[in-house]
Amino acid sequence: PVKQTPPPKDLCLSPPQSPRATSGRLKGAIDKSSKPGISPKSRATPQQTARSLRLGDEVPDFIAAATGMPGHNRLMHWHSWIEGSWAMLCSHPADYTPVCTTELGRLADLLPEFLKRGVKVAAVSCNDVETHEGWIKDITATAFCQSGQVDYPIIADSSRAIAEQYGMIDPDERSAEGLPMTCRAVFIIGPDKRLKLSLLYPATTGRNFTEILRAIDSLQLTAKHNVATPVDWKRKDKCMVVPTLTDEEAIRKGLYFEVIKVPSNKRYIRLTADPS
Numbered sequence: 001p002v003k004q005t006p007p008p009k010d011l012c013l014s015p016p017q018s019p020r021a022t023s024g025r026l027k028g029a030i031d032k033s034s035k036p037g038i039s040p041k042s043r044a045t046p047q048q049t050a051r052s053l054r055l056g057d058e059v060p061d062f063i064a065a066a067t068g069m070p071g072h073n074r075l076m077h078w079h080s081w082i083e084g085s086w087a088m089l090c091s092h093p094a095d096y097t098p099v100c101t102t103e104l105g106r107l108a109d110l111l112p113e114f115l116k117r118g119v120k121v122a123a124v125s126c127n128d129v130e131t132h133e134g135w136i137k138d139i140t141a142t143a144f145c146q147s148g149q150v151d152y153p154i155i156a157d158s159s160r161a162i163a164e165q166y167g168m169i170d171p172d173e174r175s176a177e178g179l180p181m182t183c184r185a186v187f188i189i190g191p192d193k194r195l196k197l198s199l200l201y202p203a204t205t206g207r208n209f210t211e212i213l214r215a216i217d218s219l220q221l222t223a224k225h226n227v228a229t230p231v232d233w234k235r236k237d238k239c240m241v242v243p244t245l246t247d248e249e250a251i252r253k254g255l256y257f258e259v260i261k262v263p264s265n266k267r268y269i270r271l272t273a274d275p276s
């Protein structure tokens with residue numbers, strides 16, 4: 001059998017794997033070509049990784065340089081950074097691209113709304129930290145960034161290792177150098193480090209972060225209460241009792257409800273007040 005040496009402490013270390021944890025993290029081996037440390041499995045094809053990250057999976061760990069991180073090498077250990085908190089990771093095809101510039105500016109202005117909800121925010125783009133820092137000066141100079149500051153980290157992923165590991169590569173977009181670019185992905189991660197929501201937009205379509213905040217409100221509410229949120233729901237609007245609860249169970253949990261009459265006479269649309 002091949003003898004495995006333990007990985008150095010400054011590279012990506014993997015905690016014990018749970019049965020549903022995603023692949024793509026270290027299992028005692030280090031990809032020495034990958035700088036900063038990331039699993040050798042991150043070299044899997046985009047098709048393989050895209051399929052492997054499912055709702056409920058533990059999100060892959062990585063160590064990468066990021067803006068705003070302390071120390072001369074500005075390394076962020078992703079799992080330690082998000083530890084115990086909700087988190088959002090958004091990917092961007094490349095620095096100095098127009099749509100991304102508008103998105104990061106808007107996200108900077110909305111950061112207090114994410115923090116109010118206990119959600120840590122990080123962006124990732126396929127360039128190095130120095131390029132990110134130059135780009136931030138442009139972002140903060142535009143009208144899309146009224147606050148004039150980007151107070152969340154932008155992770156460096158020049159090698160596309162994180163993009164591949166998370167299945168974020170857009171097969172249709174290539175950089176000027178012919179390298180694959182990431183799509184606009186959004187990953188909302190729970191305090192248990194498991195994926196709660198993912199969105200994949202093509203590079204040519206900018207996201208709506210107000211909608212993402214609305215979805216986070218629903219995720220956080222439904223994580224605590226046996227309710228689901230209907231179309232266009234926003235905080236304080238009526239919710240629905242989840243189909244898995246009987247009428248009696250719902251009432252026992254204090255979810256008093258109104259049944260909406262439908263031609264089938266089935267009692268499945270049960271409206272209840274926002275329980276938060």
Ligand code: BEZ
Nearest residue numbers: 093097098099100203204
């Ligand atoms: C942009 O961010 O503007 C962009 C990036 C890649 C392809 C198209 C647009």
